[in-house]
Amino acid sequence: MPWVIAIMVAITVLATGGGLALSNLVARASGDLAGSATVQIIDADPQTRAAQAEAAAAILGADPAVASVGILPEERVEALLEPWLGAGASDDALPIPALIDVRLRGEADQATLDRFRDLLAEDAPDARIDAQSDWLAPVLSALSTLRWMAFGVILLLAFTGAAAVWLAARNALDANRDTIEIVHLLGGNDDQIARIFQRSILLDAVVGGLLGLVLGFAAVLLMGAQFAVLDSGLVAGGGLDTGDWLVLGLVPLFAIAIAVYTARMTVLSSLGKML
Amino acid sequence: MSAEEREIVQFDNVGLRYGTDREILSNISFTLYPGSFYFLTGASGAGKTSLLKLLYLAQRPSRGAIRMFGTDVITLPRDRLPAYRRRMGVVFQDFRLVDHLSAFDNVALPLRVSGVREADLQGPVTDMLEWVGLGHRADARPATLSGGEQQRVAIARAVIGRPDMLVADEPTGNVDPEMALKLIRLFEALNRLGTTVVVATHDVHLIRKVPDSLIMRLDKGLLADPTGALRYPPKRDAGLA
Numbered sequence: 001m002p003w004v005i006a007i008m009v010a011i012t013v014l015a016t017g018g019g020l021a022l023s024n025l026v027a028r029a030s031g032d033l034a035g036s037a038t039v040q041i042i043d044a045d046p047q048t049r050a051a052q053a054e055a056a057a058a059i060l061g062a063d064p065a066v067a068s069v070g071i072l073p074e075e076r077v078e079a080l081l082e083p084w085l086g087a088g089a090s091d092d093a094l095p096i097p098a099l100i101d102v103r104l105r106g107e108a109d110q111a112t113l114d115r116f117r118d119l120l121a122e123d124a125p126d127a128r129i130d131a132q133s134d135w136l137a138p139v140l141s142a143l144s145t146l147r148w149m150a151f152g153v154i155l156l157l158a159f160t161g162a163a164a165v166w167l168a169a170r171n172a173l174d175a176n177r178d179t180i181e182i183v184h185l186l187g188g189n190d191d192q193i194a195r196i197f198q199r200s201i202l203l204d205a206v207v208g209g210l211l212g213l214v215l216g217f218a219a220v221l222l223m224g225a226q227f228a229v230l231d232s233g234l235v236a237g238g239g240l241d242t243g244d245w246l247v248l249g250l251v252p253l254f255a256i257a258i259a260v261y262t263a264r265m266t267v268l269s270s271l272g273k274m275l
Numbered sequence: 276m277s278a279e280e281r282e283i284v285q286f287d288n289v290g291l292r293y294g295t296d297r298e299i300l301s302n303i304s305f306t307l308y309p310g311s312f313y314f315l316t317g318a319s320g321a322g323k324t325s326l327l328k329l330l331y332l333a334q335r336p337s338r339g340a341i342r343m344f345g346t347d348v349i350t351l352p353r354d355r356l357p358a359y360r361r362r363m364g365v366v367f368q369d370f371r372l373v374d375h376l377s378a379f380d381n382v383a384l385p386l387r388v389s390g391v392r393e394a395d396l397q398g399p400v401t402d403m404l405e406w407v408g409l410g411h412r413a414d415a416r417p418a419t420l421s422g423g424e425q426q427r428v429a430i431a432r433a434v435i436g437r438p439d440m441l442v443a444d445e446p447t448g449n450v451d452p453e454m455a456l457k458l459i460r461l462f463e464a465l466n467r468l469g470t471t472v473v474v475a476t477h478d479v480h481l482i483r484k485v486p487d488s489l490i491m492r493l494d495k496g497l498l499a500d501p502t503g504a505l506r507y508p509p510k511r512d513a514g515l516a
Contacts, residue, residue, distance in 0.1 A: 179373045185333055186432075187361030188388045189354065275335055275356065 001168050001201070005208025006215065008161040009255045012154055013216025013248050017223070019150030020244040026143045029136065035067075036132040037108045037116070039100035043126040046095070052124040053098035059119050060102055065112060072099040108133065158258060165205075165259045169197060169266040184274055194267040201263035202256065209252030220248065282342070283309045283440055283471050284330065289339030291325055298337065299325055300496045307473065309439070312466045314482045315475040317493035323475040324368060324444055326493060330473060331365045331442045332356055344439065361389055364433035364470075366443035370425045372417040378404060378428045379413040385436045403431045406461070408454070422449040430458055440471040447481060459484055 039056055043049040053071050061069040077099055085094070104112065108131040120127045133140075173180065183193055224239065240248075284307035291300040300322045307313060317323050328334040329341065332348060341348050343359055351359075364385070372381050379400055386396045404410045407427040409420075417425055426449045433441060441462065447455035459481060466472045474481075482488060492499040 178371065179375075182371050182373055183384070183388060184357075185331065185360060185365060186385045186388050187357045187359075189357040192388065272353075275333065275353065 001165075001204040002208035002211065004164045004168070005161065005205050005255060005259060006211035008157055008164065009209050009212025009252050010215035010219065012157045012161075012255065013213060013251050014219045014223075015150050015153040015157065016248055016251055017216070017220035017240060017244070019147050019154065020240055020247065021224075022143055022147040022150060024239065024241070024244070026140055026147060029143075030133070030140060033131075033133040033136055033140075034107050035104045037102040037104065037113060038130050038132055038135075039102060039116075039120070039124075040128045040130075041098040041100070041124060041126050042128060043097075044095045049095070049098050049126070052126055053100060056120050056124040056127050057100055059123060060100070060116060063116070063119070065104055065106065066102060067105045068103045070101045072101060074098075158254070161255060162258050162262045165201065165262040166266050168204075169201065169263040170270075172197060172200065173267060173270050180271070181274070184271070190268055190271045193271060194264050197263050197267045198260050202260050205256040205259035209255050212255070213249070213252045216248065216251070281308065282306050283344060285340075285342040286329075287340040287342075289329065289336045289341060291322075291329065291334065292337045298496060300329075300336075300493075303339070303498050305491060305498060305500075307440070307471055309471055310466065310469050312463070312472045312485055312488040313474070314485070314488050314490045315473060315493065316477055316482070316490060318477070321493040322496045323493055327365075327442050327444050327473070327475055330440075331363055332360055361385070361436070362439040364436060364438035364441045366426075366429050366433045366441075366446045368444040368448070370417075370429040372425055372428055372432075374417055377414050377416060378409055378420065378424075381417065381428055382431045382435055384432060389436060399435060403435050404428075407431045407458075423451065423454060426450055427454070427458070430461070434461065434465055434470075437465070437468070438470060440473065441465060443472070443474045445476055446474060447476070447478065455481065456484065 039053075039060070041049050041052045041056065043052060057069045057071050060066050074096075077096055081096065102108075102116075106112070113129050113131060116129050117127075120129070180193055183196075220240070284305075286303050286305050289300065289303040290298045292298040303326065315323050315326065325334070329336055332343075335349065344362060346359070348356065348359060373384065376384070382403055383396050383400045386400070401410065401413065404413050407430060409424060409427055409431070412420060412424060415424075417428070420428065426446065430443070430446055433443065443462070446462075447458055450458065455478075462472050462474065463485060476482065482490065
């Protein structure tokens with residue numbers, strides 16, 4: 001029994017850790033992207049492109065809704081495209097748009113973007129403005145789905161754990177049926193008999209819960225270390241803070257509560273069939 | 276004190292059947308009075324154990340009414356039955372000791388169930404084990420005790436709480452004649468203190484050793500009344516022998 005609870009708790013801690021990390025990742029990425037927009041100047045002529053980029057940056061930089069504006073250096077754009085286009089792709093034969101990173105004080109909503117388009121229509125007619133959140137919306141949606149799946153796994157594990165305890169309690173009841181009947185016939189009430197089983201299951205659950213917590217923490221730390229090596233801008237946002245670790249620390253307590261409650265209900269249900 | 280309060284047990288037209296089989300007990304009516312000593316006799320299969328199960332509230336009858344200690348126990352909510360079971364001591368035919376508990380803990384079980392503090396049960400349990408000659412086996416598990424020793428532990432467990440009623444199913448079946456007499460004397464001593472005693476046995480010699488006892492005889496699920504215990508129940512004051 002302690003090993004079953006230990007495995008359940010370890011997997012639940014891992015799933016909860018994953019779910020919380022994904023939540024943090026989605027929240028941080030959404031927060032970062034919500035107030036960002038990208039302006040592309042799409043013009044084949046490098047001089048016109050540069051002139052329009054400078055003009056657009058100046059206009060947007062003067063707008064009170066904008067916190068900061070920065071034209072991405074051409075080398076940076078080349079570096080971003082290099083994995084797809086190869087080295088030295090930015091020659092005249094393949095014009096690459098100028099990119100302007102715009103950080104807003106508020107959210108990059110449709111009304112703000114439309115107003116920017118109007119502002120730039122005269123001095124930067126080749127400008128195309130997009131909210132950065134639009135680019136990563138499918139990724140964030142997928143991450144959000146994964147997060148909910150993690151919480152679904154936690155629920156399933158809770159049910160599985162309860163079912164395992166139920167089976168264990170049933171087996172314990174069958175194994176101790178004579179003892180239960182004797183205590184029952186000597187005047188023991190249901191609560192007294194249920195408490196005997198609760199104590200037994202409680203001990204198993206505490207041992208299993210602590211063991212599972214240690215295993216789960218170790219697994220989460222190992223996973224965290226593996227992802228930290230990636231050091232990607234996106235993945236780096238998925239760490240766990242102190243509150244998250246406290247939540248993970250509560251997992252065995254929930255497991256113990258579920259185990260004790262399930263054992264009690266199983267015993268009471270069985271006793272209810274006796275006179 | 277009303278007659279109903281004086282009567283410790285009252286069966287009225289009780290029948291018992293398991294499933295759809297024929298009744299194994301039919302039209303059972305009798306009254307047990309406080310401080311009386313009853314023997315329940317009958318051939319094997321006559322229904323003695325089934326009747327005792329009704330007495331110690333392990334079974335509900337299929338029909339009829341049962342009052343115990345002045346209360347209708349048929350309609351009593353299930354959660355109130357333990358209080359009535361605690362007023363009884365039961366010696367089971369197969370002893371039914373708890374295997375993983377020592378002789379001491381088996382005897383102490385009714386007191387613990389009743390909430391007696393550990394400090395208060397050491398003396399009585401030790402004395403009781405001494406009385407049944409098992410003081411030196413207090414730590415022994417039932418599996419290491421002989422049949423007779425197990426029976427004595429079962430009897431000690433039944434009487435340790437000074438019950439209002441003692442129900443014993445063949446309590447001397449596995450002990451030598453000397454110990455059987457000693458145990459019957461224990462039952463009589465309890466009876467003199469006011470405990471109603473019901474002993475199921477087919478040992479005629481045992482019955483003869485308690486001359487003041489009343490006899491109920493079961494025959495094929497029907498109750499006979501050879502000593503008139505049922506037709507002319509003893510008129511005694513509650514709690515007095």
